Amino acid sequence: MPQGIWVITEQKEGKLKKVSLEMLSKAKEMGQEVTALLLGSGVEGLAADLGQYGADKVLVFDADVLKDYSTDAYTKVICDAVKEGDPSVLLGPATASGKDLLPKVAARLATGLASDCVDLKLEDGKLVATRPIYAGKCVVETVTPDASPQMASIRPNVLAVGEVDASKSAEVVKKDVNVSDADMKAVLKEIIKGASEKVDLTEAAIIVSGGRAMKEADNFKLLWDLADALGAGTTVGASRAAVDSGYATHDMQVGQTGKVVNPNLYIACGISGAIQHLAGMRTSKVIVAINKDAEAPIFQKADYGLVGDLFKIVPLLTEEVKKLKAQD
């Protein structure tokens, strides 16, 4: 009889990703034993944190072959563990690695996976997952009635991180890692770092975004200045029009064919607000729009609309934010 909620956590360079804590906090609410899976190399020390955020038990898979994410190694380790442990629910992050890993795990286990979920609840042992479709124009609830474990991948930056319970400690179990060279059909050769070391758009608390009205790539510096003033957890995004015009790189694109983001604050500079752009940022807690055109559709969705010239307003905003932070 499948039992318990398992959470595949994610760490990067020895630090737990926030989405790991978001998933554990949600799992804790569900009222069954929560087991966190921790994969990596030299990561055993992170197990204690997982306990404080809600894990009753942590399965540690610590080996050289798991140092960087690998489809083959991670799939094997997780599937073998699931077959042995028989959990009722298996959660994982909808990050780049998670989106690569979880569908393969689901297929190997012949079970259902609800991708990129924004909410979860457990009703009589049944996992009901809420997820957006049509780029968020529609929201559905899904269940996996006849297969096990019931799987879901969780969109980062949506669920709340619960309170830390410093008194809580999880049972830590070190597991053997049985991955041979023959298992590895796809091999990571190198990682090419991105131009900026800033937080990823999908994980950012604040995003300053530029549209075609930015006119030139160099003008994005204005947005970076504002982002720097707003502090850690802030990064810069772009509309498709800006990317297609060459003012920003594709990894900065927010929208239906770019990234879907969920920051606390989204500042749209010179972005008209096409449906496809809105699809990528509509769940932002607060939206500020700056546009010369009072008729721009984005003003229909913004909490605060500023009609005016972004080239005048953005630098002034940066000044005001710096003043505010200096007083803090």
Place this chain on the structure above:
Amino acid sequence: MDILVCMKQVPDTEAKIVVNPEGTGIVTDGIKYVMNPYDEFAVEEALKIKEKSGGSVTIVCMGPQRSTEAIRTGLAMGADKGVHLCDDAFEGADSYSTAKALAAAIKPLSYDLILGGKQAVDNDNAQVYAALAEMLDISHVSIVTQLDVADDGKSAVAQREVEGGAKEVIQVSLPAVIACQKGLNEPRYASLPGIMKAKKKPIDVIDVAASGLSADEVGEKGAKLKTVKYALPPEREAGKVLEGEPEELATQVVKLLREEAKAI
């Protein structure tokens, strides 16, 4: 190289999505259907590889009758033939039963590489490419922005996009499934001669019997994940539009963001 491109026909991204009164699906009347935008990158990449090394490009598509139009688009771009999994039994599939049907159609074919878009922009599951690879017992690489196939056609090096604008460089043995991301290439438009030639190119139609699977294994019956409720997301209302000179706007909004929205 013999390349397969898995393609899906989906509602155009401009389409207004309306949920039916029962909450069991979307209203499909009046919707314009197109080739899934991410699959266009897959077709283009296949054509580029064929232009470089010779071989063939086959579009494999599971979908209702209307999907033929999207297959013809792929043929008009330059693909050689189509395989259309078409049967009522295939309807209502989830990622698992979609991959199952595709795998059944693909297993008897000879192929060196399978390309597809990273996700279909209707259900946004982004799972089929990985499930298909698993069922065919081959590798996959996801979110690929660059693909270099070795001259001997036995392996490829792919770059995949991860967080922070970084790229992972993955070496994979072929055949493999490659899930294409925007930025991989610029899809060509079908030319008028291409559109004319496409009308004569063959499309094999495969029903559930021809797939070798039973009706219970495919479509809604074979799905592991069931969708039980459809709803529209909460509407976002317009907020305040602030008036004044740039200096006033800046001061006002920072105050509001701090005191009212508590966002900074």
